[in-house]
Amino acid sequence: MxxxxxxxxxxxxxxxxxxxxxxxxxxxxxxxxxxxxxxxxxxxxxxxxxxxxxxxxxxxxxxxxxxxxxxxxxxxxxxxxxxxxxxxxxxxxxxxxxxxxxxxxxxxxxxxSSLQVLESWLVQWPTAAYAAQQNQQLPAVRLLPLVRPVEQLLQEWGVEAIASVGSEIPYDPHLHQLMEGNAQPGATVRVRYIGYQQGDKLLYRAKVSPIDNTPNA
Structure with missing residues (x-):
């Protein structure tokens, strides 16, 4: 059997x-x-x-x-x-x-680990793109579409930018890092390098300057 x-x-x-x-x-x-x-x-x-x-x-x-x-x-x-x-x-x-x-x-x-590799690009690129958009004669403006796949990848990962370059926002020491000068929480500052967060996790603080002492980005 x-x-x-x-x-x-x-x-x-x-x-x-x-x-x-x-x-x-x-x-x-x-x-x-x-x-x-x-x-x-x-x-x-x-x-x-x-x-x-x-x-x-x-x-x-x-x-x-x-x-x-x-x-x-x-x-x-x-x-x-x-x-x-x-x-x-x-x-x-x-x-x-x-x-x-x-x-x-x-x-x-x-x-x-990938975000650590991309850190310098994440911080420097938006400022370079902002400068190119302010001067349409710069050849660099033609390069902007090339980074859309990277931006799409970050979006799929849930990575969001903290403000945008050139924007004037209330200062929040938890999200923003002063590049020079002093500012009280809530004071108006200008974003020079954007920061990033992924969900509730802060990746990089946005670098800002007090509105009265902001040089051209």
Whole structure:
């Protein structure tokens, strides 16, 4: 009877392997990065004795979801084993959530490192663009469209500029950095280099000058 169940699951596994273009059990073991013993357990329907990470690797190679894999190889489990299957599914969901959180953390880390590389451009470019816009005869004005993809990227990352170059705004020491002179909070200052924030996180403060002492940007 056990041999019959084993042959049945072997056939199901072979069908999945054929659909995924996996030529042999050894190839499945190698591509998934698991031992051939684990593949044998799957052929015998012993998913309750396999680690979630192992099942996840095999499911990715076979191009099926974890839920589908558990359903396909779950029919010969004993009456006292559904609880272990439920636990497997819970562990799988926990692992998926963990992977999602790790992915989000990696994205944030990548964005932060990229922003550090772009810092000089982020600070200097708006001032250069402002100067070019004030004098349409400058050849530099033709370069403005070239940076639109970068601006679009920053927008997708949720990076927002603090004010704009040349704007006159109330001084806020939390968002603005004085380049010279003194100013009380709320006093009117002129933005010379814009700052940036990403959501609630301040990346760079805008550099400003008191309105009475502002040289041409």
């Amino acid at each position: 056990a041999q019959s169940s084993s042959q049945d699951f072997t056939h199901r596994l072979q069908l999945l392997m054929q659909q995924a273009g996996v030529s042999s059990f050894t190839a499945l073991s190698r591509k998934a990065g698991v031992s051939e013993r684990q593949v044998r357990r799957l052929r015998q329907g012993q998913v309750g004795q396999m680690r979630v990470e192992t099942l996840l690797k095999i499911s990715q190679v076979l191009q099926v979801s974890m839920t589908e894999l558990l359903t396909i190889f779950d029919e010969t489990q004993r009456v006292d084993e559904p609880a272990s299957q439920t636990e497997l599914r819970r562990e799988y969901q926990r692992l998926q959530q963990q992977m999602h959180e790790q992915r989000e953390a990696l994205i944030q880390e990548f964005q932060q």
